[in-house]
Amino acid sequence: MPFRSGFVCILGRPNAGKSTLLNALVGEKLAIISPKPQTTRSRIQGIVHLPKAKGRDGAQIVLIDTPGVHKPDSSLGRKMMVEVREALEGCDLVLVLMDVTHKFDPRDQFALDLLKQSGTKAFLILNKIDLLREKARLFPIIEEYRKLSDFAEIIPLSALKRDGLDILLKKVVAALPAGPAYFPEDQVTDQPARFMAAETIREQILHATSEELPYATTVIVDAFQEGTKLSRISATIYCEREGQKGILVGKRGQMLKKIGTGARLQIERMLGTRVFLELFVKVQPGWRDSRVFVEELDWRHQLEHMMTQQGPGETEQ
Ligand SMILES: Nc1nc2c(ncn2[C@@H]2O[C@H](COP(=O)(O)OP(=O)(O)OP(=O)(O)O)[C@@H](O)[C@H]2O)c(=O)[nH]1
Numbered sequence: 001m002p003f004r005s006g007f008v009c010i011l012g013r014p015n016a017g018k019s020t021l022l023n024a025l026v027g028e029k030l031a032i033i034s035p036k037p038q039t040t041r042s043r044i045q046g047i048v049h050l051p052k053a054k055g056r057d058g059a060q061i062v063l064i065d066t067p068g069v070h071k072p073d074s075s076l077g078r079k080m081m082v083e084v085r086e087a088l089e090g091c092d093l094v095l096v097l098m099d100v101t102h103k104f105d106p107r108d109q110f111a112l113d114l115l116k117q118s119g120t121k122a123f124l125i126l127n128k129i130d131l132l133r134e135k136a137r138l139f140p141i142i143e144e145y146r147k148l149s150d151f152a153e154i155i156p157l158s159a160l161k162r163d164g165l166d167i168l169l170k171k172v173v174a175a176l177p178a179g180p181a182y183f184p185e186d187q188v189t190d191q192p193a194r195f196m197a198a199e200t201i202r203e204q205i206l207h208a209t210s211e212e213l214p215y216a217t218t219v220i221v222d223a224f225q226e227g228t229k230l231s232r233i234s235a236t237i238y239c240e241r242e243g244q245k246g247i248l249v250g251k252r253g254q255m256l257k258k259i260g261t262g263a264r265l266q267i268e269r270m271l272g273t274r275v276f277l278e279l280f281v282k283v284q285p286g287w288r289d290s291r292v293f294v295e296e297l298d299w300r301h302q303l304e305h306m307m308t309q310q311g312p313g314e315t316e317q
């Protein structure tokens with residue numbers, strides 16, 4: 001059989017476990033995770049390399065993690081939904097992820113409507129089965145979901161416990177067309193380390209803060225110098241109000257220190273070098289509603305800007 005490859009979009013409501021599934025399938029921490037909805041803000045590719053083995057064709061799956069489908073009420077939210085639509089464009093298969101512990105509601109329907117518009121073949125993934133006390137409960141749930149849309153497969157699994165992933169991978173590969181490997185074998189994502197570092201800092205903020213603050217915060221890496229032994233990173237955390245800045249800095253800088261230490265340890269693991277991380281906090285009133293600011297946050301946009309500023313061949317990552 002020929003080598004198979006294709007683009008597979010992971011779609012679903014906030015908090016369904018899309019990023020957890022991406023990381024589990026790729027086997028690396030590429031996307032940040034949190035129990036708070038709307039954690040992911042831009043689409044990220046994660047590449048699964050499957051060499052030819054006994055009983056299996058060789059394949060490359062380019063997974064695309066997306067922001068949770070929701071009705072946006074800010075420029076940031078609208079941009080997140082643009083990211084979802086762009087990810088759906090031209091993909092070969094959609095994995096619609098639903099949290100099996102939640103009852104289907106109009107917000108899930110919104111995700112199904114997007115799927116319908118795209119007209120792409122889809123699998124329904126019922127995630128978080130580890131939370132079902134009685135596994136027999138799955139059968140009526142599967143029957144209920146079967147009526148909702150014309151899914152090619154319905155696969156229950158637990159992304160967190162990595163239960164059911166082999167079956168999923170097998171079915172995904174079988175659904176992909178014959179095609180070339182799009183990425184070299186050592187590449188697992190399209191997202192440069194510079195932006196993964198920004199996301200890692202944001203993940204620490206999501207875990208350390210509550211209420212409005214996680215949503216009113218964003219991170220931009222201002223300088224990123226990767227060395228062989230030591231890497232130097234300087235980043236700015238933007239929030240919307242002075243009070244939020246106070247919380248982010250904390251008493252005698254304690255909160256910022258906690259965020260910085262947590263992020264540094266993870267970035268050190270990612271880069272394989274020691275990291276000197278410098279963090280600043282700035283107030284940017286109403287940034288979530290500034291179309292220009294939100295556009296500048298887009299890492300693809302930042303990357304393009306850096307390329308034109310530095311000229312080809314001189315790019316820091
Ligand atoms: N028990 C259980 N929890 C899970 C599972 N998959 C994900 N979670 C948890 O669900 C929460 C949300 O996970 P994410 O992967 O960030 O969800 P997401 O769909 O990417 O969310 P957004 O980026 O906000 O759209 C986290 O607390 C995860 O640990 C699962 O299979 N079982």
Ligand SMILES: [Mg+2]
Pocket residue numbers: 018019020031032033039040066067068
């Ligand atoms: Mg996510």
